[in-house]
Amino acid sequence: MFLARKLVGGLLDVVANVDQFIPSEPPPPRPSLQYAEQHESDEERQFRKVFQQLAGDDMEVSPAELMNILNKIIGKHGDLKTDGFSMESCRSMVAVMDSDSTGKLGFHEFKYLWNSIKKWQGVYKQYDADRSGTIGASELPGAFQAAGFPLNDQLYQMIIRRYSDEDGNMDFDNYIGCLVRLDAMCRAFQTLDKDKNGTIKVDIKEWLQLTMYS
16 A cells, blocks of 8 residues: 555656646547538648548547558658557557547547657657667657657656666657657646646546546
8 A cells, every 4th residue: 555655646746747748739529520521621621531541431540440550651661660559559549549438539539649640750750869760768858858748857767667678769659659648648637637736636436537548
């Protein structure tokens, strides 16, 4: 019990300065298809056509479909070192982006994720200073801050243990997976922080919902 309290206390200390984080605007509530098509820009219409080809008849992207999409794209970028996006990492990304709890990504959820990945890919390449295809431990603070997440040293060490290899290097799929989770958890925190004072209060049900489906 003491260890559990210490762990939870440490995590709360890590996120105490959540107002410093700059997560992107969350995906909007899913509008009706008819409304969406009538109010879309030309760019959105083009993206929707691409999405229809990727998602298939149900117009939603499952974790398996997301894995295939990301791995096909990443295979064209030889300058990014990666073992490929695993099914587990794609399940996690879908879970934290799945605002309506369907188990899949709709158009707006997928578009939000897609735009985030494109932005973070540019950051990744920028901070891969030695062109090794990975980001080293010394490059990580700048890479996360440029992506909108100025973390403290305690959280950097936790992230390195969880997402980097034994030498402290982080490849592209782990970088993206980590940022997707950071972005979603910070948005969730800010939603729950009703008074905007950097603290939240959750019951056990809310805590499990927040942590287990992610």
